[in-house]
Amino acid sequence: MIKRLQYFNTIVETGNMSETSRIFDVQPSSISRQLAVLENDLGVRLINRNSRNIALTEAGHRFYSYSKQIILDLDEAKRVINDLQQVPSGMLNLSVTVGFGEAVIIPLLPKFKAAYPDVDLRVEITERIVDLIEENTDVVIRSGNLTDSSMIATQLATNDFILCASPMYLKENGTPLAIDDLVNYLCIKYGYAGWGNWFLKGEKLEKIEIENSIEVNTVNGQKQLVLNHGGLALIPHWAVKNELENGDLVQVMRDHHFCPYGKDTAVYAIFLRRELISPKIRVFLDFLKENLN
Template sequence: MDQLMAIKAFARVVEAGNFTRAADSLDMPNATLSKMVQELEAHLGIRLLQRTTRRVTVTPEGREYYEKTQRILHDLDDIDASFNVARSRPRGALRIDVGGSTASEVLIPALPDFIARYPDIRIDLGVADRAVDLISDNVDCVIRGGPLDDSSLIARKIGEATLITCATPAYLKHYGVPAYPDELKNGHRLISYLSPQTGRPFPFRFERGGEKTEIKAEYRVGVNESNAHLAAALAGLGIVQTFTYATAAHIDAGRLVEILAPWRPARYPFHVVYPQNRYVTHRLRVFIAWLQEIFPARVGR
């Protein structure tokens, strides 16, 4: 038995939540992975995983073994990296998850620069506004905006975006241009962004001179994907609050008009997030450094 490989295989099952996803991520047959874990259990004389036809759960002994061996694996990876990074180019697949408008307006237009710098890294890009499970979905990192509540994840701030409120010229001609946020409650049509997780609308937020207010008026249209959210505004369906990086070209072309400019809300933080118990590969390190370099200017418009 290759004990080191068996430990890595066991760890991947714990992280992925089942043998099938773990085997796929390691590019090995399911039967081979299962045999490696069984041999490791026989070697240790303990049961690491409890298997049923529907799920795999980690035993208390398995959880303890996982946590202790992860520290060893991380130390080994750091030792290897200290010798290899200086003379090798980062290579391999990097799986990234990012929201719709951030992908189309910020990340994808900048990717040619990253690929030119690191031609041996392959990008697997998952685009959706919904949250993913980084462990079970085998995602290296996600790019997300807003507050972060999950303490099991590590977050690196990569920039701050500006939110604006806007609508089409035709809409404003028909319904009028509001001068104060409270006017949105009276006769205006709002396009709300709906949480992909809960379905609840995010309120329209405003701030001026330290004064903050939120508008939770009934919306006419709700959308749970950021590109479609903006498309609804461009169709003249109502007033939208979204990021300047998504609207800049439309504002410049006159397709959208900013309103309530003195009431722009506080800048919106963006982070790159990854699991704290997973080794940070060379390719992920350079990707994070690249994001911190290019992201502020691209979202801060």
């Protein structure tokens, strides 16, 4: 049946049975015979033909649109299956953030490389906006909302923020208990891409007014400042997990939920919207989801 549809589509597109027979390298009589079988199966004439001309019937016009789509869908299905069978290989270009990228993604890359030795990695560590097309970047890992419909964002991890300080700083300055107390403390802010503000998360975001602050453009900079008793920091939990466990830092105001930007603080892998995702990108995304969970 598929071969008959291919013959029919080609007859329509070339307007010539002889050309169709040449394309498929079969006798014109075979093309004519298969077309007749198709018409018999459908119970309708698709093409009026004589020795020199062919013309689509009304039924032929209508059937062609469906026949063409069937073959397109079949070709797409074959490509998908073939893609699944391919061994991931080639250069995978990544862009990761200074904070999450260095602390969480980079340490996982040797394990990924060991699992997929034919995939080479090129990593840019940056906070700037990356143009995936212009810069030939396969995957960008960032936090927050995605607004570009030409891309796909798949969530990799949550990105919970906590308010913390060193024990020494709290001993010298006291522990804040309420939002209004924060005006009396030095607050260490992450001042990149509009994330310098602090918000209290509830039914709606409530901006927190901060009067005394130090602003730094990397999460690691925040971490070093708070470890050296520089004040209170609103910082991702992943960045200070070990320091909280060993007592170098203390979480304060645990009953409050904070964030430095919009409600969506999750970490996403962002890539271009395509009909097919290349094997190297697909296995990398699967790897991250498995290992970050």
